[in-house]
Amino acid sequence: MAEVPSRLVLAAAALGLDAGRLRPLAGNSGSAWDAGGAVLCFASGPGRKWLSRGQPHPLLTWPVPGIIDRADFGDMTAVLLERLPGRDAGVAALPMPALAEPIGRACGAVHDRLATVPAPGQLARAAAADGAARTEPGWPALVQGWTESGGLDVIPPAARAWACRFMLADLASRYRPGDLAHVRYSLDQAEADTSQQADG
Secondary structure: OOOOOHHHHHHHHHOOOOHHHOEEOOOOOOOEEEOOOEEEEEEEOOHHHHHOOOOOOOOOOOOOOOEEEEEEEOOEEEEEEEOOOOOOHHHHHOOOHHHHHHHHHHHHHHHHHHOOOOOOOOOOOOOOOOHHHHHOOOHHHHHHHHHHHHOHHHOOHHHHHHHHHHHHHHHOOOOOHHHHHHHHHHHHHHHHHHHHHHHO
């Protein structure tokens, strides 16, 4: 059985769920758990406000899960969400390279559309990519499809360098240095590209 975070044990109890039956869902935050026919999520700080809204942004047209139940305790909020049909993109793509690129393109298209939506003022910060996922056979194709479809390959190198520096500072207290090696590598590439662009 996967280890259940102590805060989620409290959240499960507040919502009348058996913490021993919860299973982690794909992702790196550890805040989304399979609760059978529903999904249990939790957040603290500014993330509480957005987690508990349960309403789509007016500019988005895809479905947003409804809130079945909610519990507030300490500085935490936990919600039990409807489970929407479909499979997690990473779970579907990583073991199957033939499907990974089209799934990546679909994710990139969503990313491109989300870029037109104003971000909430207190949006929770990003999590690092799962290191284990990068060893899966579908990872390169997933990243390639996502990059092309989302137009990530045309972002100016100075902007990429800024994003990498932000990620390294933001994630330094939550991840081991080795887990962020790919971000440092991307920063080195972006800085080299910036210098080359300035010299050219």
